[in-house]
Amino acid sequence: MILPVISDIHGNLSALERVLEKIDSDRILCCGDIVGYYTQPNECIGKLRQLKAISVTGNHDLACVTGDVHGFNPYAKEAMDWTKKVIKDRNIEFLRNLKRKIQIKINDVNIMMVHGSPRDPISEYIFPSTSDSTLKSFLESENADILIMGHTHTxxxxxxxxxxxxxxxxxxQPRDGDSRASFACLDVPANEVKIYRIKYDIDKVVTAIGDEKLPSFLGERLYDGI
Structure with missing residues (x-):
């Protein structure tokens, strides 16, 4: 079984649609942050609803529901204020019902998915530099064979x-110096995963940002993947 895994869409429909063109699966996992930063939160949620994607909640998803933007930088806060004005009630309800942790069992393989980390599912950043001992402790504490996390955009x-x-x-919104959208495909039986990158129309996103008078930096950063 090959499971596509996506994360941190942030209302960027242009990127999401390009990735979905490359995915051939009736089961998709999402590590959260469907909304925030960019201008098509309703459309992105609509795509995931249509595909019946399995998603956890991210910090931007939660902020959209609660209005709590504590810890957000000014760009993120302004974008979230805008998102809350345009989000549809049915999509707020969708976000409200997302869980902070999801565990899936496939052929005796325990898969744990969170946005941040198992000990702080919403806010903790787990980077590639995180120690082996910390990652192993997460696997042990969750009794997981596979642990999937988002949030860092890396x-x-x-x-x-x-x-x-x-x-x-x-x-x-990739932040590893590569402007292409990033996603993964998990081969459950083989216990292997591969990261894929794909180009999308960044200019289209930048134009929409200008049309909605959101901070221009949000678009500029996409070209550099930062």
Whole structure:
């Protein structure tokens, strides 16, 4: 079974649609942050609803529901204020119902998915530099064979024997110096994962940002993947 894994879409429909063109699966996992930063939150949620994607909640998803933007930088806060004005009630309800942790069992393989980390599912950043001991402790505490995390917008893969930890990177706002949308495909039986990158129309996103008078920096950063 090959499971596509996506994360951190952030209302970037242009990137999401390009990735979905490359995915051939009736089951998709999402590590959260469907909304925030960019201008098509309703359309992105609509795509995931249509595909019946399995998603956890991210910090931007939660902020859209609660209005709590504590810890957000000024750009993120302004974008979230805008998002809350345009989000439809049915999509707020969708976000409200997302869980902070999801565990899936496939052929005796326990898969744990969170946005941040198992000990702080919403806010903790787990980077590629995180120690082996920390990642192993997460696997042990969750009794997981595979742990999937998002939030950093930075893809990585770490293996510990027959255990696997990875971040698929960000679809909507990569921050690893590569402007292409990032996603992963998980081969459950083989216990292997591969990261994929794909170009999309950044100019289209930047134009929409200008049309909605959101901070221009949000578009400029997409060209550099920062």
């Amino acid at each position: 893809p990585f893969i770490r293996k510990f024997g027959d255990k696997l930890v990875f971040n698929p990177g960000s679809i909507g």
